[in-house]
Amino acid sequence: MLSIKDLRVSFQQSTGALTEVVHGISLDLDRGETLGIVGESGSGKSVLSLATMGLLPRTAQASGQILFEGQDLLKAPEKQMCGLRGRKIGMIFQEPMSALNPAMTVGAQIAEGLRLHNGLSKSDARAETLRLLEMVQIPNAAQRIDSYPHEMSGGQRQRVGIAIAIALKPDLLIADEPTTALDVTVQAEILDILDDLVAELGISLILISHDLGVIARIADRTLVMYRGDEMEHGDTEQVLRHPRHDYTRKLLAAMPRRALKSLDQTGGEKPHA
Amino acid sequence: MKRIPLNLWLGGLISFLLVGSAILSRFWTPEDPIKMNILNRLKGPGDAGLLGADQIGRDVFSMIMAGGWTSLGIAVTATIVGGSIGTLIGVTAAAKSGAFEKVSGWVNSVLFAFPPILSAILLGALLGPGGLTSIIAIGVFMIPVFTRISRGAAMQIWSRDYIKAAKMSGKGQALITVEHILPNISAQLLVQFAIQTGLGILAEAGLSFLGMGIAPPTPSWGRMLADAQTYIGTAPHLVLAPGIAIALAVLGLNLLGDGLRDLSDPRRKQAS
Amino acid sequence: MPKLLEIKNLTRVFDLGAGEIAALDDVSLSLDAAKIMGVVGESGSGKSTLARIVMALDTPSSGTVHINGKNLFELSARDLRSARCDFQMIFQDPYGSLNPRHTVGRLIAEPLYLEENAPTGAQKRDRIATLLEDVGLKADDMDRFPHEFSGGQRQRIAIARALITKPKLVVADEATSALDLTVQKQILDLILDLRDEHGISVLFITHNIGVVEEICDDVAVLEHGKLVETGPTDAVLNAPSKAYTRRLMNAEPTLEHIGRKAWRAARAQ
Numbered sequence: 001m002l003s004i005k006d007l008r009v010s011f012q013q014s015t016g017a018l019t020e021v022v023h024g025i026s027l028d029l030d031r032g033e034t035l036g037i038v039g040e041s042g043s044g045k046s047v048l049s050l051a052t053m054g055l056l057p058r059t060a061q062a063s064g065q066i067l068f069e070g071q072d073l074l075k076a077p078e079k080q081m082c083g084l085r086g087r088k089i090g091m092i093f094q095e096p097m098s099a100l101n102p103a104m105t106v107g108a109q110i111a112e113g114l115r116l117h118n119g120l121s122k123s124d125a126r127a128e129t130l131r132l133l134e135m136v137q138i139p140n141a142a143q144r145i146d147s148y149p150h151e152m153s154g155g156q157r158q159r160v161g162i163a164i165a166i167a168l169k170p171d172l173l174i175a176d177e178p179t180t181a182l183d184v185t186v187q188a189e190i191l192d193i194l195d196d197l198v199a200e201l202g203i204s205l206i207l208i209s210h211d212l213g214v215i216a217r218i219a220d221r222t223l224v225m226y227r228g229d230e231m232e233h234g235d236t237e238q239v240l241r242h243p244r245h246d247y248t249r250k251l252l253a254a255m256p257r258r259a260l261k262s263l264d265q266t267g268g269e270k271p272h273a
Numbered sequence: 274m275k276r277i278p279l280n281l282w283l284g285g286l287i288s289f290l291l292v293g294s295a296i297l298s299r300f301w302t303p304e305d306p307i308k309m310n311i312l313n314r315l316k317g318p319g320d321a322g323l324l325g326a327d328q329i330g331r332d333v334f335s336m337i338m339a340g341g342w343t344s345l346g347i348a349v350t351a352t353i354v355g356g357s358i359g360t361l362i363g364v365t366a367a368a369k370s371g372a373f374e375k376v377s378g379w380v381n382s383v384l385f386a387f388p389p390i391l392s393a394i395l396l397g398a399l400l401g402p403g404g405l406t407s408i409i410a411i412g413v414f415m416i417p418v419f420t421r422i423s424r425g426a427a428m429q430i431w432s433r434d435y436i437k438a439a440k441m442s443g444k445g446q447a448l449i450t451v452e453h454i455l456p457n458i459s460a461q462l463l464v465q466f467a468i469q470t471g472l473g474i475l476a477e478a479g480l481s482f483l484g485m486g487i488a489p490p491t492p493s494w495g496r497m498l499a500d501a502q503t504y505i506g507t508a509p510h511l512v513l514a515p516g517i518a519i520a521l522a523v524l525g526l527n528l529l530g531d532g533l534r535d536l537s538d539p540r541r542k543q544a545s
Numbered sequence: 546m547p548k549l550l551e552i553k554n555l556t557r558v559f560d561l562g563a564g565e566i567a568a569l570d571d572v573s574l575s576l577d578a579a580k581i582m583g584v585v586g587e588s589g590s591g592k593s594t595l596a597r598i599v600m601a602l603d604t605p606s607s608g609t610v611h612i613n614g615k616n617l618f619e620l621s622a623r624d625l626r627s628a629r630c631d632f633q634m635i636f637q638d639p640y641g642s643l644n645p646r647h648t649v650g651r652l653i654a655e656p657l658y659l660e661e662n663a664p665t666g667a668q669k670r671d672r673i674a675t676l677l678e679d680v681g682l683k684a685d686d687m688d689r690f691p692h693e694f695s696g697g698q699r700q701r702i703a704i705a706r707a708l709i710t711k712p713k714l715v716v717a718d719e720a721t722s723a724l725d726l727t728v729q730k731q732i733l734d735l736i737l738d739l740r741d742e743h744g745i746s747v748l749f750i751t752h753n754i755g756v757v758e759e760i761c762d763d764v765a766v767l768e769h770g771k772l773v774e775t776g777p778t779d780a781v782l783n784a785p786s787k788a789y790t791r792r793l794m795n796a797e798p799t800l801e802h803i804g805r806k807a808w809r810a811a812r813a814q
Binding site for chain 2: 706
C-alpha cells in the first residue's frame with residue numbers, strides 16, 4: 001500500500017548550502033501492518049513522516065519516490081495532498097494541544113472534518129463524533145463532547161487527537177512520538193487503543209518513537225534509523241532479539257534494567273553496547 | 274551568504290535614506306529651507322529646484338529634508354521616552370504580579386483610550402504648541418503599547434527554567450530583569466521601536482497639520498500639508514511632496530520592523 | 546546525627562478560585578547524605594510542587610523542610626541566601642533552563658552570586674574549567690553559547706551549574722525525561738559518579754520507574770499529593786504494597802513480549 005523508494009531529503013541552510021538529512025530510505029508497508037521507526041533526535045525519523053504527509057517545509061528538497069496506493073506523493077500537487085491528508089492518511093502528533101483549536105469544543109473539531117469531507121448532517125456528524133470518542137475510550141463521552149481542549153488532561157487530548165485522525169477512516173495512520181509527553185500509565189492506554197484500531201479497522205500504522213519499549217509493544221516490523229541512514233530493518237522480534245547492528249545493541253543497552261531482564265527471560269541475546 | 278528578506282532590505286534602505294537626509298539637512302540643503310524667494314512662488318518641480326517652490330517661494334526639496342529632521346527627531350525622541358517608560362512599567366508588572374500589575378493595567382487602558390491628537394490638544398492648551406508638546410503627547414501614546422509588548426514578552430521569559438535557576442542563585446527581581454529578561458526581549462522591543470517611530474512620524478505630521486506641532490518657521494511635513502491645502506488645484510506638488518514623504522517614511526519604518534521581526538522569529542530558523 | 550533532608554507533614558494547598566486543591570497532602574520524607582531518592586508519580590501527583598518547596602522557590606501551607614538541620618522557612622532572607630549554597634536544582638528541559646544569551650562560563654558561574662567571597666578572574670575560570678571536565682565537557686567550552694551544544698551536553702552544563710557552590714543536595718526535576726534513551730543513560734551514570742565522588746544527595750523527581758531502579762537508593766511514590774509508599778528501592782519495587790505502585794510498574798514498557806501480535810495475544814489472556 002505504501003512504498004518508499006530511495007527517499008532523500010535535503011534542507012537548505014540559511015547560508016544557501018544544502019544539507020542532506022535523510023540518505024536514501026526505502027520501506028514497504030502493507031494494509032493492516034504496523035511499522036515502528038526508532039531513532040534518536042537527529043535520526044531523520046520525523047522528516048521521513050513529514051515527507052510522507054507532504055508537510056515538508058519549503059526549504060526542503062526531496063528525491064526518490066513515496067508511492068501510496070500507486071501514486072507518487074512527492075509529485076502530487078498540493079491540492080491533491082490536501083485531499084489525501086485526513087481522508088487517506090491521518091496524523092497523530094506528539095503534543096495534541098498544538099493540533100487542537102483551543103477555542104472550539106473537541107466535538108465540534110471532530111465533527112468539522114466529518115461535515116466538510118463526508119457531507120454529514122449536523123446531527124449525523126454529532127452521532128459519529130460520539131461514536132469516535134467512545135472508540136478512543138474517553139470516559140463520559142456524551143458529556144466530554146462539549147468540552148474545550150484546556151478542560152482535558154494530556155491523555156484525553158491525545159485520545160481526541162486520535163479520534164480526529166481516524167474520523168475520515170484513513171488507510172494509513174502516522175503517529176510521531178504520540179506518547180512521549182504522557183505519563184507511562186496513559187502511554188500504555190494509548191498504545192492499547194492504537195493496537196485495537198489497527199486490529200478492528202485494518203488501518204496501517206507508522207509509529208515513530210525513540211523508545212524501544214514502545215516499538216516492541218506496537219510494531220510488527222521495525223526500522224532503526226541513525227543520522228538519516230537505515231541501520232537495520234526487519235521483523236520487530238528479529239531486530240530486538242537478534243540485533244544485527246551495533247547501534248541497535250546500543251539502543252537496547254540504554255533500556256532500563258527491568259525491561260532488559262524480561263528480554264533475558266524470554267530468550268534473547270544479551271545486548272552489548 | 275545569508276539571504277536578507279525583501280522587506281528588511283527595502284525598509285532598511287528607505288529608513289537609511291530618511292535618517293541620512295534628515296542628518297544631512299543639519300549641515301547642507303540645496304537652498305536655505307526658510308528663505309523666501311517670492312520670484313519662485315508656486316513654481317513647479319524643475320522650474321525652481323528639484324521639487325519646486327511653495328506659496329512664498331521656499332525650496333520644497335530643502336523643506337522636505339529639513340522637515341524630515343523635525344519629524345524624525347520628534348518621533349524618535351517620543352518613542353525613546355515613551356518606550357523606556359512603557360518598558361519599565363511592563364517588565365515591572367511582569368515581575369510583580371498583584372497590585373502593581375492591576376493598577377498599571379488600568380492606567381494603560383485609560384491611556385490607550387486617548388488618541389494622541391486629543392491628548393496633544395489638551396497638552397497644547399496647557400503648555401502651548403511646540404516641539405515639547407508633540408514629544409510629550411506622542412510619547413504618552415507610546416507608553417501603553419510598549420507596556421503591553423514588554424509585559425507579554427517578559428511574562429514568557431519569567432516562565433523559563435533559567436529564571437528558576439537565577440532565583441536558586443539568590444538573585445532578586447531587579448537583577449533577574451536586567452540580566453535575563455531585558456536581553457531576551459530586546460529583539461521584540463527593537464521591532465516595535467521601528468514600527469512605533471513610523472507611527473510617531475504620522476502623529477507628528479497630524480499635530481503639525483492641526484497647528485499643535487513645532488512652531489514655524491521650522492519646516493515640518495504636517496504644516497507643509499496644511500499650508501498647501503489652498504493650492505491643491507494650482508500647485509499639487511505642494512501636497513504631493515510632503516504626503517509622499519510621510520507615506521514613504523511610515524512604510525519604510527514598518528517594513529524595517531516587519532523585516533526585523535521575521536529575522537528574529539525562531540520559526541524562520543532551520544529545524545535540524 | 547540529623548538527616549540531610551527532613552520533610553515533615555508538608556502540605557501545599559492551591560486556591561483555584563472555584564475551590565482549593567491540595568497539591569501536597571501531609572507528606573513526610575527524609576534523605577541521608579550521599580543517597581539518591583526517587584520521587585515517582587504521574588502528572589498531578591505533586592512531585593514538582595515538592596521539588597519547588599524543597600528548593601524554597603515556593604512556601605508550604607503547613608509543615609517544615611529542614612536541610613542540614615536548618616528550617617528553610619524560618620530563615621531570614623540573608624540566611625536563606627547563604628543556605629542556598631547547600632542545595633541546587635537541575636531542570637527537565639535543557640533548552641529552557643539555559644539563558645541562550647549567556648556563555649556557558651557565565652551560566653555555570655551564576656550561583657556564585659550566593660557566595661560571600663566568590664572567586665573572581667583566573668580563580669573563577671579555574672573552578673568552571675574543573676567542573677566542565679567533571680561533567681564530561683571541555684574547559685574551552687566555557688566561552689561558547691548553549692545553542693552550540695546538544696540536549697545531553699546542555700544537561701551536563703546545567704549539572705555543572707548546580708554543582709558550582711558545592712551543594713550537599715541536588716533536586717533533579719525530570720532531569721532526563723527530555724533526552725534520548727542513550728543520552729539518558731549517560732546522564733544517569735554521570736549523576737551516580739558525582740554522588741560517589743562528591744558525596745552529594747539527589748532528590749530525583751521522575752515519572753519513570755525504570756530510571757528509579759537504575760540509580761535510586763530509596764523511592765517515594767506520590768499519588769494526588771499523598772505519599773503512597775516509601776522505602777529502599779529494591780524492597781518497594783520487588784514487593785510493592787500498594788496497587789498504585791504496581792500500576793505504575795506495570796505500565797512501564799518492557800520487552801516481555803515483542804511485536805504487536807505477541808502483545809495482543811498476551812492481552813487477550
